[in-house]
Amino acid sequence: MLTVYSDRHRLHHGHAELIDGEMKPCFEMPSRADFILERVRETKLGDVIAPASFGLDPVHRIHDKGFIAFLASAWDEWSALGRKHDALPLIWPVRGMRQDRVPEDIDGKLGYYSMDAGVPLTAGTWAAVSDAVDVALTGARHVREGARGAFSLCRPPGHHAAADYMGGYCYINNAAVAAQSFLDAGAKRVAVLDVDYHHGNGTQSIFYHRSDVLFASLHGDPRTEYPFFLGHADETGAGAGVGYNANFPLQPGTAWTDYAVALDAACARVADYAPDALVVSLGVDTFEEDPISQFKLRSADYLRIGEAIGRLGKPTLFVMEGGYAVAAIGVNAVNVLTGFESI
Template identity: 45%
Template sequence: MRLFFDPRQMAHAPNQEMHNGAFVPHAETPARAQAMCSGVPATETPTDHTEAPILRVHDAGYIEFLKTAHARWAAAGRPGDVMGYVWPVVGRRALDLTRIDALAGRYSMDSSTPLTADSWTSAYWSTQCALSALDAVLSGDSAAVGLCRPPGHHAGTDYLGGYCFINHAAVAAQAARDAGIERVAILDIDYHHGNGTQDIFWDRGDVFYASVHADPATDFPFYWGHADETGEGEGAGATLNLPLPQGTGIEAFRAAQATALEAIARFDPGLLIVSFGADTYAGDPIANFAIQTPDYAVLASDIAAGGLPTVVLTEGGYAVDKLGENLASFLRGF
């Protein structure tokens, strides 16, 4: 199984975030990337696919914001990293906003995702890992892995959040469609719902999105991921949310994943993308499931049994000392 990683993914290193009403050390650290790499065999450097596949999914104005925001923030005399503090509560007015403080709110969903001088570079190369893993599978490999850090599934077409800037799974899914794959399925098994991925494909019937995650009634991102969210228009029925209560262990999680896999099999995709989050681990500091390290091999084995060409992309997982071992367990399951 080929794995892709670029050391430039470690450059993004915010100092702090807003969490539970206070500034705390940022949880999505470069050490996560080091831990992932320590748990797997040798990785390959990804191919540079340019910005073109990213712009197939993300708004051009948003991408320009990611590339220039920190320099504009510093030029405006703002200290530290870019962090929004004013958001439109209902809808967004179509105004020509130019002040960086306004743009920081316009293009974000939370205050837990500071944007540093290196965020664009790290997110860009994270996406290139996803696209290179897709290349491997399109070339005939049964499965390949993009070690994506920073993660991606909370990023929408024109917003960042949840530590995410570019939605790697969505970019890879669209690239697969552009390469001629008629139907693509995304299975998201991170602790938190992938609201950005859901938003991007909400009204499309060619990409099926299934997510097993913590109930948004109690957990981030709160406003997405409820069971009655199933898509609209051509995408009606192409979204499946399976929220679970805090404390969920392997039996209930595996059963929910089986439901998702059955729905994916009915969709009959030509490619499966797995957004794998190890923050379902029992010891994760910002999550509340009870999955144990050996359980990841079981979950992966169940996924692999479907026989679909599969691209695995990493999402969350903040118990850094166990992240490499948890990822290795998951990959062994294939």
């Protein structure tokens, strides 16, 4: 299986995030991609290539142009004030506040275009996220050209980013942009299967009113788990999208036996939908040793996840999302890909 990777992900390295009332080093760090790439090469999974450049047109098919312009200019606006630390939001337009005007001040913009404080902007963030989406689009092109599967080793991740806001370490929704690229190239239906521990709220919101993309997600129950405000089982789509959104929230402590039941149900939804292509938001923060998650999957279970996806028999793009047990992230991510390849 081909892996697409850009070393420019290193340009994004947030110094700190707010955890348990303290500013602590970010769990989302460059070494995540390093360990995965090392494992890809150790296992001889396949060739590793750099991404092609696709420009912003595919990004604008998913994301608000004002939001993307903000991402591109935010660091310059922030640093022009003499600020040298990470740019982080400090206020959000909550219920009762106006949301129809974008503030002119950078602090206002940061709040307007974010859902939380887990998205530090640095001098290299725009370069890193620009390459991450090109990594996803290059993998999608490889699949469109006939490959059974491809792995886009994206960093930063993307599934919490919605059309006009960032959040949860995510800036541009790589999986959503890739899914749209399949449709723009002639696919009639695309499915997105999200196996990250945290619900892909951004992907859900992007496609919630559409029937040409099925979104299916297995994740921690939002009653007790981030992102809290989306991911419930009764969220099934709206308008033309009714019936094309399927959430499978699971309880803390979920291990393989119960996870497998939900995975089978999600895969059945994908199979019934009969997509022309499948995009997998590949998070491995479901691992039993992940520091910010509560599931109990073991490394061998990721082979089974890959096998289940492989049995769907669809042209499949894997897009890297979360996973913060850094020492094991490479083994777990590549196990999914190896399991897929074994079918």
